Amino acid sequence: MAHLAVPLVGQIKEKIETARVKHLDETGMRIKGKNHWLHVVSTSEETWYRVSHKRKNIDELSGLKGVVIHDHFASYYQLEGVEHGLCNAHHLRELKALMEIEKESWANSMSKLLLLANKYKHNNGGKIPLEIIERVEKVYDSIVERGLEYHQSLPELVSSSNRGRKKRRTGHNLLIRLSKDREDVLRFLTQEEVPFTNNQAERDIRMMKCKQKISGSFRTMEGGQNFALIRSVISTARKQGRNILEILTQLLNGENILLV
Numbered sequence: 001m002a003h004l005a006v007p008l009v010g011q012i013k014e015k016i017e018t019a020r021v022k023h024l025d026e027t028g029m030r031i032k033g034k035n036h037w038l039h040v041v042s043t044s045e046e047t048w049y050r051v052s053h054k055r056k057n058i059d060e061l062s063g064l065k066g067v068v069i070h071d072h073f074a075s076y077y078q079l080e081g082v083e084h085g086l087c088n089a090h091h092l093r094e095l096k097a098l099m100e101i102e103k104e105s106w107a108n109s110m111s112k113l114l115l116l117a118n119k120y121k122h123n124n125g126g127k128i129p130l131e132i133i134e135r136v137e138k139v140y141d142s143i144v145e146r147g148l149e150y151h152q153s154l155p156e157l158v159s160s161s162n163r164g165r166k167k168r169r170t171g172h173n174l175l176i177r178l179s180k181d182r183e184d185v186l187r188f189l190t191q192e193e194v195p196f197t198n199n200q201a202e203r204d205i206r207m208m209k210c211k212q213k214i215s216g217s218f219r220t221m222e223g224g225q226n227f228a229l230i231r232s233v234i235s236t237a238r239k240q241g242r243n244i245l246e247i248l249t250q251l252l253n254g255e256n257i258l259l260v
Contacts, residue, residue, distance in 0.1 A: 002226030004251045009232045012046045015045065019043045021033045021085075021193050023201035024070040026055055027209060030217030031224045038228065042204045042257050047235035049208070050226035051221070069198045072177065085187040087198035089177070098171045106147035107171065110178070113139055116191055118196045126192040133189050140182065147175045204235060 016022050022043050029038040029051060037055045041048045041064070050060060056075040069085040070076050077084065092114060098107035114161050117136045121128055151172040159167040168176075178185060188194045208231065218224040237247045 002229045004254065005229045005233050008251065008257050009048065009229050011212075012232055012236050013063075016041050016043055016046050016048050016228075017065060019046075021195075022064065022066065022068055023198050023204075024061075024068050024073075024076060025198060025201035025205050027205055028074070029208075031221055031225060032219060035037075036221075036224065036246050038200050038205070038208055040205045040208075042201055044200065045236070045239050047204050047232055047239065049226050049232045049235075051224045059248065067187065067194055069195065069201070071198055076080045083187065084181075084184040085191075085194045086181060088105045088118070088188070089197040089199065091174075091185065093230070094170075094174055098174070102146070102169075102171055104171050106143055106150060106175075109143045110140075110147075113143060117186070119150075121189065121196070128189055136189060137182075137186065140178075140186065144175055144179045144182075145175070147171065148179070151175065194255070207231070207235075 021042055024039070024041055026037050026039045029036045031051070036050050037057070039050050039052060039057075041050075041061065055073075058075050058078065061076075061079055064079060067083045067085050068076060069087065070078065071087045092111055095107040095111040095114075098104045099111065113136065113185050120132055120136075151169060154169070157167040157169065188196045201241055218227065233247060233251070234244055237244045247257060
């Protein structure tokens with residue numbers, strides 16, 4: 001059946017490529033006893049799964065336009081012609097660890113600010129007044145500056161090697177990222193359609209992880225790719241409220257299927 005799904009998955013891919021906002025995520029997948037990667041690119045209406053040998057294989061994503069939401073995987077920043085939105089659920093988890101383990105006060109302030117900004121957006125129906133955006137950005141910058149000053153006041157970490165990048169604490173690395181990618185962290189504020197988190201992709205990849213826990217792995221690369229094709233169709237049909245059995249029957253009968 002999988003080869004019959006190729007044209008339909010091609011439709012799904014085209015729709016996702018032209019969507020204003022799409023979500024990206026990836027997870028490990030065992031094939032023939034070796035590590036491979038399952039990637040998902042999705043919207044609220046379509047899901048496209050693909051399998052690759054390496055996590056950083058993003059060649060097939062070259063047609064993406066609009067905004068890509070992800071968890072700050074560096075390879076996605078190599079995509080051309082797109083804007084980026086970073087998952088703030090991940091930032092909140094990192095900030096919580098810094099609060100509870102490292103006792104860094106700036107992390108508590110940043111966590112409260114991000115949650116408050118998201119609440120502003122929710123309460124205003126997604127449209128936030130410019131003066132509120134400017135106020136959030138100003139407070140954001142002051143918190144980052146305070147955090148950087150704190151880390152710069154600490155003794156340098158001793159590295160076992162003199163080669164490579166200077167060793168930094170976890171909180172210091174996060175602060176540098178929050179400073180460097182501020183526009184992407186706060187894109188949910190400035191663009192109504194950009195969400196606060198990457199939960200869409202995480203939900204779409206959850207079923208695949210459950211499958212791996214049950215069956216373990218695939219014996220062949222072809223088997224993994226076929227599974228990804230079929231699941232792309234099933235997930236998309238479910239999102240669009242289509243009859244999944246009817247869609248699969250149409251595929252087997254070689255009928256043309258048009259997506260919503």
